[in-house]
Amino acid sequence: MVFSSILLRPWFGCLLLKRRKISILEFFSRKAIIPAIRGASREDAIEQLVELAAEHENIEKVQQLKDAVLERERARGTAMEEGIAVPHARTDLVKKPLVVIGRSLSGIEWDSPDGKPVRFIFLTITPDGKDDWQVQILGLIATMMSDEETRRKMLDAADAGEIWKIVHEALRPMW
Numbered sequence: 001m002v003f004s005s006i007l008l009r010p011w012f013g014c015l016l017l018k019r020r021k022i023s024i025l026e027f028f029s030r031k032a033i034i035p036a037i038r039g040a041s042r043e044d045a046i047e048q049l050v051e052l053a054a055e056h057e058n059i060e061k062v063q064q065l066k067d068a069v070l071e072r073e074r075a076r077g078t079a080m081e082e083g084i085a086v087p088h089a090r091t092d093l094v095k096k097p098l099v100v101i102g103r104s105l106s107g108i109e110w111d112s113p114d115g116k117p118v119r120f121i122f123l124t125i126t127p128d129g130k131d132d133w134q135v136q137i138l139g140l141i142a143t144m145m146s147d148e149e150t151r152r153k154m155l156d157a158a159d160a161g162e163i164w165k166i167v168h169e170a171l172r173p174m175w
Helices: 002-020 042-055 062-075 131-145 148-156 159-175
Strands: 088-092 098-108 118-127
Touching: 002 118, 042 062, 042 098, 042 118, 062 088, 062 131, 098 148, 098 159, 118 131, 118 148, 131 148, 131 159, 148 159
Parallel strands: 088 118
Antiparallel strands: 098 118
16 A cells, blocks of 8 residues: 555656646637738737637627726736737636637737737637636747747738648647
């Protein structure tokens, strides 16, 4: 009995650690991509992405979701370097995380640290109380988009299907 406890305890601990780590690709969908954001402001982009998220997840309280994202955006901007923004919110309107991708071909002013216009927007919606999911998702997006080749391919992609393939290929090794 003692012998099995000594062997099984580290194994169970390892299993629990692996279980906490999320598989980010399950939160993306090829149907949740806007290959050409219309409009020139971050509010326009967020509105389009929120509407797609609400449609994708059958969320009726679209305005509540939009308000949550905009409130977070106003509190602290979500632009990163190299043309990337990750607007996000935690809400009880979703049961599982959802990532919606938008691409702006012309770029959107987003007050990014490097001054570059944002071309890639990853709207991330996570359930209330799941802070660890949001942190992991944002970290994996940042890692994926730090690759110049991935950004170039996504910018050159012909449509949402091609963007999906690029994202899937880039994230597959990370999960």
